Amino acid sequence: MSELTTKTAAELAAAVSTGEISAAEVTxxxxxxxxxxxxxxxxxxxxxxxxxxxxxxxxxxRRAAGEPLGALAGVPVAVKDLFTTVGAPxxxxxxxxxxxxxxxxxxxxxxxxxxxxxxxxxxxxxEFAMGSSTENSGFGPSHNPWNLAKVPGGxxxxxxxxxxxxxxxxxxxxxxxxxxxxxxxxxxxxxxxPTYGGNSRYGVVAFASSLDTPGPFGxxxxxxxxxxxxxxxxxxxxxxxxxxxxxxxxxxxxxxxxAGLRIGIVSEFSGDGYQPGVMTRFTxxxxxxxxxxxxxxxISCPHFKYALPAYYLIAPSxxxxxxxxxxxxxxxxxxxxxxAEEVMAATRAAGFGAEVKRRxxxxxxxxxSGYYDAYYGKAQQVRTLIIRDFDNAFSQxxxxxxxxxxxxxxxxxxxxxxxxxxxxxxxxxxPSNLAGNAAISVPIGLAPEDGLPTGxxxxxxxxxxxxxxxxxxxxxxxxxERWGHPLLTEAKGLVTA
Amino acid sequence: xxxxxxxxxxxxxxxxGLETHVExxxxxxxxxxxxxxxxxxxxxxxCPVCLGLPGSLPVVNERxxxxxxxxxxxxxxxxxxxxxxARKNYFYPDMPKNFQISQYDEPLCTDGxxxxxxxxxxxxxxxxxxxxxxxxxxxxxxGGATGRIQGAEYSLVDYNRAGIxxxxxxxxxxxxxxxxxPEVAKAYVTELRDVLRSLDVSDVRMEEGSxxxxxNTSISLIGSATWGTRTETKNVNSLRSVERAVRSEIERxxxxxxxxxxxxxxxxxxxxxxxxxxxxxSKEEAQDYRYFPEPDLVPVAPDADWVExxxxxxxxxxxxxxxxxxxxxxxxxxxxxxxxxAGALEAVEATVAAGASPADARKWWLGELARRANxxxxxxxxxPITPADVARIAALVAAGTLNDQLARQxxxxxxxxxxxxxxxxxxxxxxxxxxxSALLAAVDEAIAxxxxxxxxxxxxxxxxxxxxxxxxxxxxxxxxxxxRVKDLILERLx
Numbered sequence: 001m002s003e004l005t006t007k008t009a010a011e012l013a014a015a016v017s018t019g020e021i022s023a024a025e026v027t028x029x030x031x032x033x034x035x036x037x038x039x040x041x042x043x044x045x046x047x048x049x050x051x052x053x054x055x056x057x058x059x060x061x062r063r064a065a066g067e068p069l070g071a072l073a074g075v076p077v078a079v080k081d082l083f084t085t086v087g088a089p090x091x092x093x094x095x096x097x098x099x100x101x102x103x104x105x106x107x108x109x110x111x112x113x114x115x116x117x118x119x120x121x122x123x124x125x126x127e128f129a130m131g132s133s134t135e136n137s138g139f140g141p142s143h144n145p146w147n148l149a150k151v152p153g154g155x156x157x158x159x160x161x162x163x164x165x166x167x168x169x170x171x172x173x174x175x176x177x178x179x180x181x182x183x184x185x186x187x188x189x190x191x192x193x194p195t196y197g198g199n200s201r202y203g204v205v206a207f208a209s210s211l212d213t214p215g216p217f218g219x220x221x222x223x224x225x226x227x228x229x230x231x232x233x234x235x236x237x238x239x240x241x242x243x244x245x246x247x248x249x250x251x252x253x254x255x256x257x258x259a260g261l262r263i264g265i266v267s268e269f270s271g272d273g274y275q276p277g278v279m280t281r282f283t284x285x286x287x288x289x290x291x292x293x294x295x296x297x298x299i300s301c302p303h304f305k306y307a308l309p310a311y312y313l314i315a316p317s318x319x320x321x322x323x324x325x326x327x328x329x330x331x332x333x334x335x336x337x338x339x340a341e342e343v344m345a346a347t348r349a350a351g352f353g354a355e356v357k358r359r360x361x362x363x364x365x366x367x368x369s370g371y372y373d374a375y376y377g378k379a380q381q382v383r384t385l386i387i388r389d390f391d392n393a394f395s396q397x398x399x400x401x402x403x404x405x406x407x408x409x410x411x412x413x414x415x416x417x418x419x420x421x422x423x424x425x426x427x428x429x430x431p432s433n434l435a436g437n438a439a440i441s442v443p444i445g446l447a448p449e450d451g452l453p454t455g456x457x458x459x460x461x462x463x464x465x466x467x468x469x470x471x472x473x474x475x476x477x478x479x480x481e482r483w484g485h486p487l488l489t490e491a492k493g494l495v496t497a
Numbered sequence: 498x499x500x501x502x503x504x505x506x507x508x509x510x511x512x513x514g515l516e517t518h519v520e521x522x523x524x525x526x527x528x529x530x531x532x533x534x535x536x537x538x539x540x541x542x543x544c545p546v547c548l549g550l551p552g553s554l555p556v557v558n559e560r561x562x563x564x565x566x567x568x569x570x571x572x573x574x575x576x577x578x579x580x581x582x583a584r585k586n587y588f589y590p591d592m593p594k595n596f597q598i599s600q601y602d603e604p605l606c607t608d609g610x611x612x613x614x615x616x617x618x619x620x621x622x623x624x625x626x627x628x629x630x631x632x633x634x635x636x637x638x639x640g641g642a643t644g645r646i647q648g649a650e651y652s653l654v655d656y657n658r659a660g661i662x663x664x665x666x667x668x669x670x671x672x673x674x675x676x677x678x679p680e681v682a683k684a685y686v687t688e689l690r691d692v693l694r695s696l697d698v699s700d701v702r703m704e705e706g707s708x709x710x711x712x713n714t715s716i717s718l719i720g721s722a723t724w725g726t727r728t729e730t731k732n733v734n735s736l737r738s739v740e741r742a743v744r745s746e747i748e749r750x751x752x753x754x755x756x757x758x759x760x761x762x763x764x765x766x767x768x769x770x771x772x773x774x775x776x777x778x779s780k781e782e783a784q785d786y787r788y789f790p791e792p793d794l795v796p797v798a799p800d801a802d803w804v805e806x807x808x809x810x811x812x813x814x815x816x817x818x819x820x821x822x823x824x825x826x827x828x829x830x831x832x833x834x835x836x837x838x839a840g841a842l843e844a845v846e847a848t849v850a851a852g853a854s855p856a857d858a859r860k861w862w863l864g865e866l867a868r869r870a871n872x873x874x875x876x877x878x879x880x881p882i883t884p885a886d887v888a889r890i891a892a893l894v895a896a897g898t899l900n901d902q903l904a905r906q907x908x909x910x911x912x913x914x915x916x917x918x919x920x921x922x923x924x925x926x927x928x929x930x931x932x933x934s935a936l937l938a939a940v941d942e943a944i945a946x947x948x949x950x951x952x953x954x955x956x957x958x959x960x961x962x963x964x965x966x967x968x969x970x971x972x973x974x975x976x977x978x979x980x981r982v983k984d985l986i987l988e989r990l991x
Contacts, residue, residue: 084552097551104545106552201793205551209792238554239794318792321584324595325549329654340590340646367586367787376789 004029009075009169009223016074023074027056027118030076034167042142043162045081047121055118070115072230078168080159081122084203085109092205093125093137096351097332106203108214108231115230123158127353129207131155132425135416136355146491150409153183160187163217170227171217176207178429180215181441186409188443188453188487190224191217195462196436197242200235206322208315211433221473225253252466256473259293264397268304269428275407277447281454282403285444301389306382307431313366313379320363387435399467400459402428404441408452438465442472443487505751509716511678512724513743517666520707521564522699526660527631528555539655547660549593554793561662564698565629569606570808571692572624579798580605582791591634591654599630601788613684617830622685623669634659683740691815703734714746726760730774733767742767826855839867841877847884857891865905882911889918902975903927930976940985943968962986
């Protein structure tokens with residue numbers, strides 16, 4: 001493995017900016033790594049080496065011409081396959097979009113290109129981001145670099161696996177119910193769900209519009225912050241984008257500190273269903289935070305227990321409408337003959353996988369006349385109660401913490417036939433999506449019983465994303481010092497191969 | 498069908514309501530920057546947003562909100578301080594997203610009215626709501642007999658229209674108009690069109706589809722406490738069709754009920770050629786649109802000051818103009834309607850502004866000019882004569898330079914492109930002959946040629962002089978002043 005692929009994004013950007021190394025060299029090293037390991041990890045759905053190298057050479061040309069380079073100069077970024085990028089397909093992990101080349105660029109990836117990033121490839125995901133393992137991908141699952149028999153989490157599992165396997169230092173994901181934080185936790189990397197509206201959804205193929213949040217993956221807190229800052233900011237093309245300054249996340253990531261910080265443990269997120277090793281590491285992290293000067297208390301958020309059922313009404317309702325456009329009329333798969341209706345039905349029957357169909361049916365039912373108030377309407381009321389729980393908690397503490405997910409990575413196939421078991425993976429992450437606030441998952445060690453990574457979830461109020469980084473950076477620094485090395489270097493086999 | 502309109506209304510009371518869709522005349526579409534020009538090459542005014550491509554997002558056109566508020570204010574509606582867009586979900590190939598962004602239970606404007614003049618009376622039509630939505634694309638079904646999707650060999654879709662801002666104006670049910678129901682329906686759409694035109698928010702061309710009506714009609718036995726089941730007639734795309742559709746549905750429903758049947762709630766299609774409605778697919782009635790708030794848009798909360806500034810900028814509305822003109826021109830309601838129905842309001846107003854008396858302006862535009870427009874198959878406003886020309890002709894008549902007959906010849910000259918009224922008068926030599934000596938020869942000739950008439954006049958039948966006046970006028974090619982001619986004849990025979 002080339003040394004270039006183990007460097008952080010911050011190091012690579014600095015080296016490329018000074019001309020110490022070329023962006024082309026960096027990109028080539030990562031393309032080589034992808035070629036060496038991705039037949040086992042299967043993080044990527046689409047890699048175009050020529051295109052990636054062309055982007056890198058353009059960065060080198062800009063540097064040579066004395067043009068200013070951005071914060072991500074020459075840094076490869078893996079992109080979840082639901083961002084539209086010109087020149088590459090966007091399948092969203094679905095057969096129904098196989099072969100579709102979007103004719104326009106998402107705001108987020110355009111900003112990354114402007115910042116000098118090299119979009120190195122499109123990563124695997126659960127179909128239309130519905131799932132927690134990538135097993136719902138129409139193109140086969142990705143594998144966890146810590147143990148190839150395990151899932152990398154999901155839905156942004158390909159992005160998380162790519163970063164954990166050193167195929168890219170950074171990756172883009174989207175988090176609708178935990179789809180960044182949960183895979184980050186089970187892959188032993190950093191993943192952030194920014195404040196809803198902090199990042200543009202323009203060019204992000206919708207799963208559930210009111211919940212979808214683009215966000216960064218990195219191997220370090222600072223790297224995640226660099227990507228976060230580069231991708232964020234108001235976008236007039238997204239009406240739900242917030243017209244406010246981007247929180248100073250890079251600054252916060254450089255100055256980890258929890259001294260005097262008031263931290264609340266969400267008391268609902270423990271007990272039955274939580275893997276002992278996950279709780280062991282969580283407790284250890286709490287002790288660490290206290291030792292660093294934080295004031296830790298327990299806080300009850302009584303309505304969080306309704307978050308999962310509310311989510312499984314709101315998200316599928318939006319899905320049933322958002323995914324209606326995939327009908328074979330204009331792009332993507334078209335199959336069957338006869339009337340337009342017959343073609344639409346046959347195309348959707350053939351193109352969508354089981355989980356997507358399940359959610360379309362759930363959502364169609366929840367929105368239907370006579371049921372709307374009892375399901376969608378009620379779920380929106382629960383959403384309000386969850387926001388109030390957060391408001392109440394944040395009136396007493398600066399941040400909330402919990403495990404990001406109740407277990408470590410599970411076996412591929414283990415939950416594939418049990419949707420409820422799969423849904424529980426997002427138990428702790430969903431409240432932040434419903435409330436639209438910011439949350440991060442940062443590695444805190446390996447569960448003793450299986451040696452797989454666990455994380456700490458930190459939640460902050462909307463637009464206080466910088467708090468996440470301040471806490472996570474402090475945790476990262478203290479644990480790295482305690483362990484003597486970054487957690488990821490403990491991964492056996494593939495990662496160091 | 499065996500029930501006539503009159504028979505139907507001896508027995509039944511009709512109630513109608515209208516849903517009118519109006520394409521707004523904004524420069525760009527409702528949720529993207531594509532231009533809205535009509536008639537472009539298919540699928541050239543499109544982008545990821547109006548094509549509903551995966552990942553695209555809508556952004557509200559502020560001008561469309563402003564126009565809708567304008568319409569709401571002109572229709573005496575309350576403007577919502579806060580409202581939302583909603584998704585109306587159904588599958589159809591001309592809908593890029595398979596949902597339409599519309600408004601559901603939170604429309605921008607609610608609870609207004611529009612006063613409609615009919616037969617000298619005023620009928621107040623209640624406005625339920627005015628809301629904003631996006632138009633769909635346009636399908637062209639090729640190869641079928643009916644031009645509808647059923648039976649077509651293939652269909653082509655033009656998405657240029659997809660995303661054009663569309664305002665839907667929904668009336669409250671209008672009861673109590675009885676025999677006048679079809680006329681009131683038409684008069685409402687006419688008045689609405691005039692209001693929208695005065696607001697300059699749409700070109701309101703029914704023939705191009707920028708204004709389209711759905712007509713709801715029901716009937717119930719006279720005296721019944723409840724209204725009957727309504728049908729919704731779509732594809733009603735001219736003012737005349739609005740009237741015919743209501744009339745046709747009244748007749749059809751009366752026939753159904755008289756036969757012991759039951760009117761079913763359904764969508765019906767109006768056929769311009771036959772003037773009747775036929776049943777649409779009853780399948781459409783089973784649609785559940787699964788409305789829910791559009792999560793890709795934030796609520797619209799028009800600032801109260803903004804609404805007030807829009808209100809302050811409203812132009813004079815047709816109703817106010819009507820009141821003003823009736824008052825300042827001393828018209829009856831019927832006179833006014835005659836002018837409006839002739840499409841001559843603007844012309845008369847401009848002619849008055851150019852110096853003619855209201856009476857003269859009306860006389861010419863409703864008389865000679867309306868006749869000539871009718872002969873030519875044109876609207877009076879399309880005649881190649883200006884209000885200033887008409888005012889000049891009226892002035893020449895008032896000054897005695899022209900009489901009415903000569904004035905008609907001047908009009909003919911102007912319409913034929915011979916120049917201004919003065920040029921036509923000069924070129925054709927049309928001025929009234931006011932020199933008595935020139936007329937006397939013609940008078941004497943007429944007297945000599947008509948001894949029997951002369952005898953009757955001398956017997957005291959003075960009205961017989963008209964024959965001699967006619968002869969003199971003919972001899973002078975109309976250039977004499979008829980009153981003066983009559984005086985000269987009577988003087989000669991005295």
